[in-house]
Structure formats: C-alpha cells, structure tokens
Amino acid sequence: MSKRVIVIGAGISGLKAASTLYANDIKDVKVFEARNRIGGRLRTVTGFNGKQKYDLGASWHHDTLCNELFDEEVDLKGGAAPFIFDDDFNVYIDKERGRIDKDPDMRLEFIDREIEKFTDMQYHQRLDVEDMSFFQLISKFLFEKKQFLTDDQIRYAPQICRFLELWHGFDWKSLSAKETYFGHQGRNALVLNFDAIIKRIAQSFPEEWIQLDTSINSITRKGKEVVVTTSKGETHVADYVIVTIPQSVLELSLATDKQIPGRIEFTPPLNKKIVKGLNSIHVGSLGKMIFEFQCATWDAKHTKIVTLAQSSDKFARIVKNATDYDQLIKDLNILDQQQEENCWNHPFYFINFAQINGTPSFMMLMQEPVTKYIESLNGDKNKIFEYFQPILDKIMSTFGSDSVVNGINNDITQDGNHAILKNILSSSWTSDPYSRGSYTACKPGDDGWDMILAMNEGQDSRIRFAGEHTIMDGAGSVNGAWASGRNEADYVVKQTL
DSSP, X not given: OOOEEEEEOOBHHHHHHHHHHHHTTOOEEEEEXXXXXXXXXXXXXXXXXXXXXXXXXXXXXXXXXXXXXXXHHXXXXXXXXXXXXXXOOOEEEETTTEEOTTOTTTOHHHHHHHHHHHHHHHHSSOSOOOOOBHHHHHXXXXXXXXXXXXXXXXXXXHHHHGGGHHHHSBOTTTSBSTTTOOOOSSOOEEESOTHHXXXXXXXXXXXXXXXXXXXXXXXXXXXXXXXEEETTSOEEEESEEEEOOOHHHHGGGGOSOTTSTTOOEEESOOOHHHHHHHTSOEEOOOEEEEEEESSOOSOOOOXXXXXXXXXXXXXXXXXXXXXXXXXXXXXXXXHHHTSOOSGGGSOEEEEEHHHHTSOSEEEEEEOBTHHHHHHTTTTOHHHHHHHHHHHHHHHHHHTTOEEEEEOTTSOOOOOTTEEEEEEEEEOOTTTOTTTSSSSEEOOTTOOHHHHHHHHHHOSSSSEEEOSXXXXXXXXXXXXXXXXXXXXHHHHHHHHHO
16 A cells, blocks of 8 residues: 555554554555654663663553453463563551551451442442542541541551552542542553563564654644654655654643644644543653662562551541531641651552562552652652652561661672662653653543543544553553554554555
8 A cells, every 4th residue: 555654653552553554564654753762651671780671661461351462462472571460469568557458456458448339339320420539539438437437447548548549640639539440351460571562563564664863843734645844854744644642742732832842733733622632631640660679688478568658646536526528628638738748648559579570679659749759850869769768668677677778889788687779760751751741640520531532533534643542441551552553553544445
C-alpha cells in the first residue's frame, strides 16, 4: 500500500502501531520520538553493579485474564521478558506499632473490605451521587460507622486504605472517591524487564523508520493530507498521522505559550470534544525509587510491604467525638496542618526483590506530592536517603536487620548486621518535559469517558490518537497503550483498502 503514515512517539503504543502497519504491508512510515531512546514511559535502567535491571516505568502485566499483550508474550517460546506472579499479602508497617497486618485484636483487613463495599454502595448503586475526595469518603464512613469501630480501627484502617494512593499517583485528598476502587481481571504479573518487550516490538519493523531526538512543532490538516513539521526544521507530508504522546503533553496544545517543550500546534486547533476530554480527567504522578544494598540483611520471605502514614490517638478522639460531618472534615484537616512534613505523612509501597530473585534491593512506589519533591532533587542520592531513612530503618528493624548505613559514596561493605545502602535510582516522570506525569488518574468530579470517546473519534479522519489515555480496557496500563496503537493502525489499514 502506498499510503504514507507518520507515528508521533516511540512508546509502546507508537511502536505497536508501526509494527501493525508493517505487518499489513504499509511500508512508508516514519516514527518520530522526542527523546534519545525508544520506550516512552517504559524505561529500564541498570543498577550499581551493572547486573540487575529495574523498570522505572511500568512493571506489571495487569489483569492477566484479559491482557492481550500478556497473552502474546505467553504464546512466544519463553516470552521476550520473564515474568512472575508476585502473589503475596501486604505487610503493613506503622511507625509506632510496627507490623499491624493480621492483628487479631484490630482485624483491619475486614474494615478495609467494608470501606471498599461502602464506596461501591455510595457510587455504583446510584448515579446521582456527587463525587468527593477519597479522604472525605473515608471520613464519612468513620463518622457514620464509628459506633461499630474501636479506637484502633478508626486510627489505622484509613491508613491501610490509603495504599490505593500507590495505584493512582495522587494522595487521598486529591483522589476521586468514586474512581478509587476498581476490579482486577485476574492476577498481576511482575515483568523482568519491559525493555525486552520494547525491543521485540521495535525489531518487527525497519529500524530506519525511527527518528530519535525529534519533537514535533506542528500538525496541519491540508485537504486529504497532513503536514507535520519537526523541531529540526523538517516538513513531512502524510496521508495519516497517529499521535501517541501522553495526555499531559497533548494538553500543552491548548496553552498560549508556543515555546513550551513538547507542545504541538494543531491547525485547525484540537476539536471541541478533545478539549472537553482533556478537561475531564487529570494525570497522576506515580513515581518509583530503587534502593540497592550490598547484601540482604533482612528477612526476605515477604514480597510486598506497605509503610503507613502516621496516625494518632487524637485522630480517633476527633472522630469519636464528632457530631457533624462537615466539622469533622475541618477538624481533621487542622490536625494534618499541625503535623510537620516528613516521610511518615504518606504511605509507600515496597517490592522486596530479595524475595523475588535474591537481589538485595527494594522497589518503592510513591505518589503526589512526594513524587514531585523527590524528582525535583535531580538524583541527589544523599538528600533522597535523608528523606526516606526513617522508613527504611523501620522496615529493617521489622524484619530483623540493624539500621541502614549510607554506603553510596564510600567503600563500606560490611558493618555487622546493618544494611549497607549502595545506590538509589529515581524516576523523573514529573520533570521529564515529554512525560509530565505518569498516567491518567481521576480527581473528584473527573470522568474519563469524555476523553476516551474523543480520542477514539480522533481530531478527524486523518489525525488519530493512541496511548493509555485513549482506551477503556487497559486505561492507564501498558496493555491498554499497546492495544490502542494496534487499534489505530488497524483503522488506517481499513481506510486504505
């Protein structure tokens, strides 16, 4: 087929679009990528010893009962990238009490499930209920059900629920209550590592199709053609363009400042449905940290560890004594404002690689506002360690190790049973001008349907969109981005027949 197609972005959606076009005999394709690498928000890095690799972007095949990318990997002999079902129960660690999971006196897991059901009853059995923040919803549950809860359950159950911040990338005061809980379609499989999948897809079409270090300045529809100009002063004419840049970067097209890195000028401007969609949902800031140690001095039998945000007896007293819900919200906000900002004000999610493959390291997920703060440090490992040291020390003491010793910039290799920290790796999604966050997430009042419907219709019949923000099945996930790239390529193929 003689049609010329331009794909903007070499993340997994753009690569899959190019691969699908090539497989369907469309051979005049150009893929432009603003970064100096392919993969987009999938990024695999190497640890301090040059052996272990980690994903600072996505790490899992989610919803493996209906994940077509996972199925494709399984059908390959051995798959491009190994994966494991990292099934395990969360270990919950509190600053004061240590482990509180499976506590026979508090039974917090039962309250956690009840809050999930309470949320479902609030929003999914009626359609006219106004959305609120997750913090407000949990406060409502506590206010209405406090007579059935002990002081400890009031104090700690909300902090366990806040684990969901590490799915969306917002803290509970910014996160939509309506959209917080979601059903899982099967187990999740940890990928080791996504770079192999990216390489596999990229090798399925000619390497010369990809042009790195090239951002796009403008996309103009002229009759039956689309004219694309690049940051290098090039002009390209295509029959179809598939735009796979993140939602957060696409939003820059609405800005009046035309000098913002990554901004694309659309002529005519983005249509009204797309503008409405961009204003209907936000982008979360889920970040990642890797803590590498000389050796594992801790008990490595648990895979998943959640350190809880600190609470207090005063929190429980305020809830118990509350007679008005609105006043309760005000009182709890005042209590928060009285706390000095530190790592114990937020929950964090740790994956213990010592249990998974024997590597003495932790992968940690963090959320806004912590992500933006940590990523703004530009990889200053000493400052990052200073911030997280209290939590790392607590994890170590919980699992039988002495405290953490900073061995990043020195030759310390052994110090009794102390855990010797050798390296820290940090994501940079919020500071990356071609990411500007992690993936789509909902604040109170958001509705992703407007975005998805608008993206599926495209700017017009020639300018199309793909990416994790453009699809319902797999929204926010690698498999969704992959499927969207395939779908838009299929659309182009059908138009050429």
